[in-house]
Amino acid sequence: MQLTVWTYEGPPHVGAMRIATAMKGLHYVLHAPQGDTYADLLFTMIERRNARPPVTYTTFQARDLGGDTAELFKTSCFDAYERFMPEAMIVGASCTAELIQDDPGGLAKALALPIPVIPLELPSYQKKENWGAAETFYRIVRELARGDGDRATRNPKSCNILGPTALGFRHRDDVVEIKRLLGALGITVNVVAPLDARPSDIARLGDAAFNVVLYPEIAEPAARYLAKTLGQPMTTFVPIGVHATRDFIREVAELAGVNPDDVLNDRQSRLPWYSASVDSTYLTGKRVFIFGDATHALAAARIAKQELGFDVVGLGTFSREFARPMREAAAALGLEALITDDYLDVEKAIIDAQPELILGTQMERHIAKRLGLPCAVISAPVHVQDFPARHSPQMGFEGANVIFDTWVHPLMMGLEEHLLAMFRNDHEFHDGAAPSHLGHAPRAPEPEAVQTAPSEKAPIITGWAADAEKELNKIPFFVRGKARRNTERYAAERGVPLITIETLYDAKAHFSR
Amino acid sequence: MNLPFRPSPNGNDRGCTDQQTLKQRGQHEVFCGLTSIVWLHRKIENAFFLVVGSRTCAHLIQSAAGVMIFAEPRFGTAIIDERDLAGLADIDDELDSVVGRLLERRPDIELLFLVGSCPSEVIKLDLKRAAQRLSKLHMPKVRVLNYSGSGIETTFTQGEDACLSALAAEGQTETQNASDHLVVVGALADIVEDQFRRLFSEMGIDNVTFLPAKKANAPLIIGSKTKYLLAQPFLGDTARVLEDRGAKRITAPFPLGAEGTTAWLKAAAQSFGVSEEKFESATAAGHRRALIAMEAHRDALQGKRIFFFPDSQLEVPLARFVSEELGMRLVEVGTPYLHRAHLSEDLARLPAGTLLSEGQDVERQLDRCRAEDPDLVVCGLGLANPLEAEGMTTKWSIELVFTPIQGYDQAGDLARLFSRPLDRRTRLGGLLCN
Numbered sequence: 043m044q045l046t047v048w049t050y051e052g053p054p055h056v057g058a059m060r061i062a063t064a065m066k067g068l069h070y071v072l073h074a075p076q077g078d079t080y081a082d083l084l085f086t087m088i089e090r091r092n093a094r095p096p097v098t099y100t101t102f103q104a105r106d107l108g109g110d111t112a113e114l115f116k117t118s119c120f121d122a123y124e125r126f127m128p129e130a131m132i133v134g135a136s137c138t139a140e141l142i143q144d145d146p147g148g149l150a151k152a153l154a155l156p157i158p159v160i161p162l163e164l165p166s167y168q169k170k171e172n173w174g175a176a177e178t179f180y181r182i183v184r185e186l187a188r189g190d191g192d193r194a195t196r197n198p199k200s201c202n203i204l205g206p207t208a209l210g211f212r213h214r215d216d217v218v219e220i221k222r223l224l225g226a227l228g229i230t231v232n233v234v235a236p237l238d239a240r241p242s243d244i245a246r247l248g249d250a251a252f253n254v255v256l257y258p259e260i261a262e263p264a265a266r267y268l269a270k271t272l273g274q275p276m277t278t279f280v281p282i283g284v285h286a287t288r289d290f291i292r293e294v295a296e297l298a299g300v301n302p303d304d305v306l307n308d309r310q311s312r313l314p315w316y317s318a319s320v321d322s323t324y325l326t327g328k329r330v331f332i333f334g335d336a337t338h339a340l341a342a343a344r345i346a347k348q349e350l351g352f353d354v355v356g357l358g359t360f361s362r363e364f365a366r367p368m369r370e371a372a373a374a375l376g377l378e379a380l381i382t383d384d385y386l387d388v389e390k391a392i393i394d395a396q397p398e399l400i401l402g403t404q405m406e407r408h409i410a411k412r413l414g415l416p417c418a419v420i421s422a423p424v425h426v427q428d429f430p431a432r433h434s435p436q437m438g439f440e441g442a443n444v445i446f447d448t449w450v451h452p453l454m455m456g457l458e459e460h461l462l463a464m465f466r467n468d469h470e471f472h473d474g475a476a477p478s479h480l481g482h483a484p485r486a487p488e489p490e491a492v493q494t495a496p497s498e499k500a501p502i503i504t505g506w507a508a509d510a511e512k513e514l515n516k517i518p519f520f521v522r523g524k525a526r527r528n529t530e531r532y533a534a535e536r537g538v539p540l541i542t543i544e545t546l547y548d549a550k551a552h553f554s555r
Numbered sequence: 556m557n558l559p560f561r562p563s564p565n566g567n568d569r570g571c572t573d574q575q576t577l578k579q580r581g582q583h584e585v586f587c588g589l590t591s592i593v594w595l596h597r598k599i600e601n602a603f604f605l606v607v608g609s610r611t612c613a614h615l616i617q618s619a620a621g622v623m624i625f626a627e628p629r630f631g632t633a634i635i636d637e638r639d640l641a642g643l644a645d646i647d648d649e650l651d652s653v654v655g656r657l658l659e660r661r662p663d664i665e666l667l668f669l670v671g672s673c674p675s676e677v678i679k680l681d682l683k684r685a686a687q688r689l690s691k692l693h694m695p696k697v698r699v700l701n702y703s704g705s706g707i708e709t710t711f712t713q714g715e716d717a718c719l720s721a722l723a724a725e726g727q728t729e730t731q732n733a734s735d736h737l738v739v740v741g742a743l744a745d746i747v748e749d750q751f752r753r754l755f756s757e758m759g760i761d762n763v764t765f766l767p768a769k770k771a772n773a774p775l776i777i778g779s780k781t782k783y784l785l786a787q788p789f790l791g792d793t794a795r796v797l798e799d800r801g802a803k804r805i806t807a808p809f810p811l812g813a814e815g816t817t818a819w820l821k822a823a824a825q826s827f828g829v830s831e832e833k834f835e836s837a838t839a840a841g842h843r844r845a846l847i848a849m850e851a852h853r854d855a856l857q858g859k860r861i862f863f864f865p866d867s868q869l870e871v872p873l874a875r876f877v878s879e880e881l882g883m884r885l886v887e888v889g890t891p892y893l894h895r896a897h898l899s900e901d902l903a904r905l906p907a908g909t910l911l912s913e914g915q916d917v918e919r920q921l922d923r924c925r926a927e928d929p930d931l932v933v934c935g936l937g938l939a940n941p942l943e944a945e946g947m948t949t950k951w952s953i954e955l956v957f958t959p960i961q962g963y964d965q966a967g968d969l970a971r972l973f974s975r976p977l978d979r980r981t982r983l984g985g986l987l988c989n
Contacts, residue, residue, distance in 0.1 A: 043633045045628065045657060052614040075673045077706025080615045082937030094937065094946030101583040103678070104707040118582070125918060137609040138673035140705070141640075149558025166609060169639045459658035 048385045048405055050360035051425055053163035054174025055136045056081050061178040062132060063095040063208035064236040068182075069128035071119045073111070073139035076101040088426050089209050098122035100139075102288050112144045119150050123157070130241035131155070132178060148193050158241070160185045170383075172259040172335065172361060175207055179236055180263040186244040189271055199298045200230040200250045202274075205261035206237035211338065211422040213237060215435035216256060220281065222256070225274035226305050227291065228296045248272045252297045256280065256437070257337055259361055262507045281437045283343035283445070284311050284349055290324045311439035317350055325450070329524070331356035331397035333380065333388055333406055334421025336364030338436070340371050342401050342420050345445060347375065352508065356380065356395040359386065396523050399453060404428075417453035420445075506541045528553045571905040581916025584937055585866060585891055587706030588714025589672060591620045594957060597627045599741045601665040601771040604630040605657065606704070607650065607682060608672030619953075629664070631657065634712055635674055645678060647688070654689055657696055665696070666771035667719065671703035671888055698772070700725060710891040712789040712867045715742055719766055720791040722775065726800070729778030736762035736780060737823060738802065740794070745769065751810075751962060752822060757837035758829045766793075777802055784823050786810060786961060788901075789868035791894050799934075808900035809872035811960045811969060812880040813845035818900065835978030841963030848967025849880065851975040857882035859977065862924050864934035865889035865915050866952035873933070873955065874909070875901040881970055885909045886929045889920060899942035931977060942965065946987075950978045 049205060051057075055072060062070035063085050072078070074463075079099050085091045096224070100118045102111050119133065133150040145160025151322045160181050164174045171296035203220060204214035221231055226503055232250035233243045247253075251275045255261045255267055265276040275297055275379075283291035331351045338358045346352040357372045358380025359365075365381045372379035380391050389409045393399060400410045400417040404425045404530035410417030419428065420436075435441040518524050525546075533541050589612055590860035592604045593680065606612045613632035635655045638644040652671075658664060667689070669682045686701035693699060702721040709938065719740065737760055748765050757765050765773060779801035787811055798804070806816050807822035817838055824834045861883045863870040870890040877883040885905065889912040895902065912920070917938075924932060925945070931940055932949045939949040951974060960969040 043639055043644070043646070043653055045653045046613045046632045046634050048617055049610060049613045049632075051610075052618075053609065053611040055611075056614065075587070075706040076583045076585060077589070077615065077673070078611065078708065079584045079937060080586055080590070080618060082584070083935070086938075086940040087936050090940060092940060094941045099582050102707065104705075107677070107707065115573065121581070121918075137611050138677055141674060159831055165637075167613065167635065167640055190688045217830075422962070483835065 044384075050385070050403065051171035052081070052084075052403065053137055053166050054169045054171060054177070055134060055162075055166065056084070057171040057174025057176070058134060058162055058164060058178040059095055059130065059176050059477035060171075060207040060209050061182065061236045062097060063091070064206065065096075065241070067129040067240040068241070069122055069126050069131050070094060070095075070097045071115070071122050071131060071133045071146070071150065072097055072099050072136055073134070073144060074099045074136035075116050075138045076102065078136050078138075085208055086423055089429055090292065090426070091208070095208075096128070098125065098126075102139075107142065111139075112149055115144055115146055115149050115152060115199075118518070119146075120153055120155075123155050125551035128157065128241075129180075130158040130160065132162055132182065132513070133161045135166075137455075140166050143301065150219065156449070157187055164276050173363060175260050176263050179204075179207075179260060180267060181243075182244055183247065183264040184267055187247045187268065187272070188245050189248065193273055196249060196251045196319050197230060197250045199228055199300060200232045200251045201254050201294070201298070202247050202250045202263055203234040203254045203256060204231050205255060205257035205259075206234065207257075207426055209422075211335075211420075211424055211428055211440075212434060212436045213257070213432050214429075215463055216437040216441065218433065219435040219438035220254065220256065222282070223287075223291065223305070226308075226417070227295055227298065227302065228300050229294060233458055238496050248274070250274065252294075254294065259335055259337055259364070280337050280341055282338065282441060284313050284439070286341055286344060287438055287442065311442045312437075313349060313442040316446055322350075322450075325453070326351045327357045328352045328399055328453070329395070329397045330399045330401055330492075331392050331395050331406075332420070333358045333360075333392075333400075333402045335359060336361040336368055338421035340364075340367060342435075343375065345370055345442075346401070349442075350446075350449065352399070355397050356391055358391065359384065367531050377391075396527060398521075398524075399449070401555055407470045418449045418452055436544050465545055494545070505539070507543075510541050510543050510546050513546055535548075558591065566851075568903075568907075570903040570907055571911060572899065572903050573910050574902070574907070574909065574911050576904075577910060577912040578914050578943055579912070579916035579919055580914065581918060583710070583891070583915045584864070584917040584935055585915070586711040586719060586935070587615070587673070587710025588620065588704035588711065589616055589670065589706075590986045591628050591714030591718065592616055592706065592709055593619055594742060595715060595767070598745075598769070599666070599767050599771050600769055601663060602629065602668065603657065603661060603664045603666070604668045604670055605654065605669045606630070606632040606672055607675045607903065608632055608635065608670075608922065609674045610634055610961070612672045613800060627631050629661075634847050635678075640678065647685065650685055650834050651689065651692070654693075654699075654742055658693060667693075667697055667699045668721070669699065669701040670699065670714075670718075671705055673707050676703060676705045678709060698725075700832060710868075712787070712869070713786070713792075713892075713989075716790045716792045719790060720796045721801070723769060723777065723793050723796040726777040726834060727777055728800075729780055733776070733778060733780045734762070735782060735827065736776070738775075738777070738781055738783040738797070740766045740783050740790055742767055743786050743961055747959045747962050747965060748768035748965055751820075754837055755823070758820075758824050758827070758833055760823065760827050760829065782823075784795065784819070785897060787869075788872055788894065789892075789899055791892075791897065794897065803857035806900060808875065808904065809869075811872050811876040812966045813842050813902075813963065814880055814965070815872065815876055815960070816845065817842055830862065838963075845963040848964075849970045850867045852967070852970035853881050855974045855977060856970070858884065859930040860884045860886050860927070861931045861933065861973070862886040862927060862929040863888045863890075864917075864924075864932070864938060864952065865912070865919065866933075866935055867954075867956050868892060868894070869955055870899045870933070871898045871911075872904070876969065877973060878906060878909075879904055881973065883931075883973070886927045887920075887923060889913075889915065892917070913955065929989045949978045950976050 085095045100240045135144040150159045150252050171551045206217050232247045255265045255276050270276045279290040281287040291302045354375050359368050360383040368379045372488040400406050407417045639646045671682050682701040686699045690699040700721045702717040779799045781802035783802050784805045798956040805822050807819045807828045810816040810819035887910045893913045919961050939951045959965050
């Protein structure tokens with residue numbers, strides 16, 4: 043039993059709903075108690091979808107439990123077939139129905155409907171949303187993809203794009219971007235799935251030469267299956283960031299046998315130049331904490347380090363299935379990866395790491411708000427804000443542009459940061475002043491309290507002399523936490539009981555070596 | 556001032572009192588009772604709601620609440636996992652340890668609710684026993700109560716009913732020399748509660764308690780001198796508990812709009828022997844303000860056809876309000892459950908022959924709604940945008956639960972909730988269709 047305040051992922055049947063809702067001509071019959079229909083509003087409200095998700099819930103109640111819930115399932119299933127006339131159906135149970143063990147798959151099969159009916163086994167008490175989405179997509183592909191495609195007749199310059207779902211973080215825009223990129227390379231897109239695909243499209247996945255895996259959390263099991271059974275290779279680079287996009291272009295060009303040079307040389311992304319421009323000097327060494335789903339967190343770490351010159355001071359994910367690559371990436375940055383779905387652990391890690399920028403989910407946005415830190419959202423779980431009206435991809439060169447803007451915007455602008463340092467005692471440039479482009483809402487109180495929390499390495503409690511404390515307050519607030527921490531560490535390591543102005547500057551000299 | 560009371564219903568004008576309801580069984584597009592935690596935890600300070608359930612339960616409350624409005628909310632979920640189900644972990648020990656950690660982290664908590672869910676009910680987890688055990692362990696600092704908000708037993712607002720039943724059962728017993736006192740039952744926004752308290756006080760009814768109280772440990776006294784007035788229409792179980800303890804219900808319509816509020820207050824006034832003059836002097840100003848505030852909305856809504864999908868059990872009183880006070884025409888009034896006794900006054904004021912439906916087959920109800928093509932559809936968030944996309948104008952019903960709508964000074968706000976969607980559609984004109 044685990045105490046949960048907020049959860050990063052829903053249950054696995056919500057993952058299945060993301061697949062069903064993304065597709066057309068597919069219907070999901072879910073054996074579930076009354077109340078589970080709440081999940082519809084994720085799609086109709088957060089994503090502002092203009093149609094109900096194609097899901098029929100049996101919505102059984104206590105009085106049905108004494109009777110025949112299996113019969114209720116069969117009726118719902120048959121009624122859904124007659125009403126919606128789907129090309130294929132998926133059937134399964136939510137957490138409560140799993141406990142009553144009615145076997146939706148077997149019951150649906152007994153109806154002998156004239157369409158493919160795909161049973162889903164999604165263990166609610168072990169697994170979560172993304173796993174549920176991946177498993178569902180895999181089952182659909184396994185059931186519907188024809189295995190008889192003639193490999194020799196495949197157009198080598200054709201691929202499928204696998205992974206985008208409903209309620210995905212910028213999936214809608216990523217698909218547009220990647221299609222454009224592939225088009226520029228002269229590669230045809232055979233099928234995009236599950237987003238907007240029909241069961242009949244899944245059937246012809248085998249017509250393409252290879253598969254582009256946009257989101258490994260969702261598409262990897264299906265892509266591995268296709269690689270094994272249909273001999274379709276799959277991409278391994280997720281094109282988020284300039285470097286990763288270039289790697290991706292080289293990879294697909296190789297798979298398709300085309301020349302990538304024109305596309306690589308076409309300077310579509312402004313990120314490299316913007317990052318190199320002198321205004322961005324102030325980004326150097328900014329401490330960033332990164333947490334999100336594995337795909338976006340891994341990509342963010344690479345961008346932060348190699349494309350914006352940040353220091354990554356924390357890296358983690360709630361995607362336990364991707365703990366291994368995450369640990370490797372963190373180790374390469376000299377960090378220990380944070381693999382958790384406990385929001386309170388993430389909050390603690392952020393406080394300990396003392397970042398200057400948080401790249402996280404909507405959860406971390408709230409942590410950031412509380413700590414008075416700038417934050418940009420890089421990953422699901424999604425919020426209505428993550429479905430902007432404008433085109434706003436994360437992938438490809440345009441995605442890199444979007445990322446540059448999104449991450450840099452919450453920070454103080456370069457010139458502004460210098461001015462603030464120069465005029466720090468001026469009443470308009472006082473420490474509490476928010477960046478001018480972010481309006482005039484009062485800045486949240488600084489996280490001083492948490493920064494003075496005793497760290498395990500420094501059991502000696504060192505105090506601050508009044509004049510040293512005053513001097514510390516002259517340091518701009520965005521580096522003050524770092525200065526305080528460094529000075530305290532310096533004092534603790536040397537057993538200095540009282541921090542004076544001297545100690546402060548000694549520490550500064552020590553750490554600037 | 557002449558109070559515009561409708562004549563009380565007699566043999567010839569009984570409105571929908573005996574109206575049969577349409578009952579169909581199919582998919583219910585409704586929330587479960589856990590959802591009521593979203594407002595209950597804001598209402599009752601120092602109380603924590605611990606759902607014992609699955610990840611779905613946690614996800615539901617999080618989604619229904621809108622992602623994280625509150626830094627650290629006073630609700631959480633003890634998620635049952637495989638080990639608990641397989642018997643590898645002793646579920647009682649697990650729960651005790653979760654509660655222990657929680658209370659350690661939140662020393663401000665004085666009242667803890669263990670809230671049952673679909674999975675905990677299906678595996679027959681005895682939360683009553685667990686609450687007793689944990690109460691013994693943590694009293695006097697923390698009282699532990701339990702109720703079920705499971706979807707298999709409760710629909711949306713029935714979660715509040717279950718919670719208030721648990722509180723009512725725990726209330727203290729009256730002393731020998733107790734005098735008549737009023738208990739107002741049903742969570743109201745603080746501002747509404749204060750307004751009603753002032754109105755009762757002006758009438759000379761000073762011994763008034765509200766259930767739930769703002770403070771978790773505020774005393775609640777129940778006995779044969781208790782007269783209770785329902786402020787919400789979904790409190791069947793709570794009423795039963797109160798009556799078992801000797802309390803008597805004051806029959807009244809629900810306090811929506813100018814007329815509903817007046818009739819509700821009047822019922823209390825009569826029960827406590829308040830004179831006509833005193834009643835009028837206490838309520839005349841509020842009543843007048845309500846009429847003024849509703850006027851513009853009445854003009855916009857008069858004659859418009861409205862369709863209610865079932866959601867909160869507030870539908871019948873709301874239908875009474877929009878038809879009687881705003882002149883709207885009722886196409887269908889759907890409700891998850893129709894409590895005829897508690898709704899008798901509101902039903903009597905509905906136009907005879909109104910289509911009342913109870914329970915739901917959402918697909919067939921949507922068919923009826925499309926066929927009727929009403930001017931305004933009141934429905935849940937899962938249906939609202941899809942219906943808007945089909946060209947219908949909707950009002951999401953959950954706002955009628957979360958917004959303060961009761962009493963004179965909210966009558967205008969309540970009317971606006973119905974008029975605004977129509978106003979918006981007019982303003983946008985042909986924007987959606989080229």
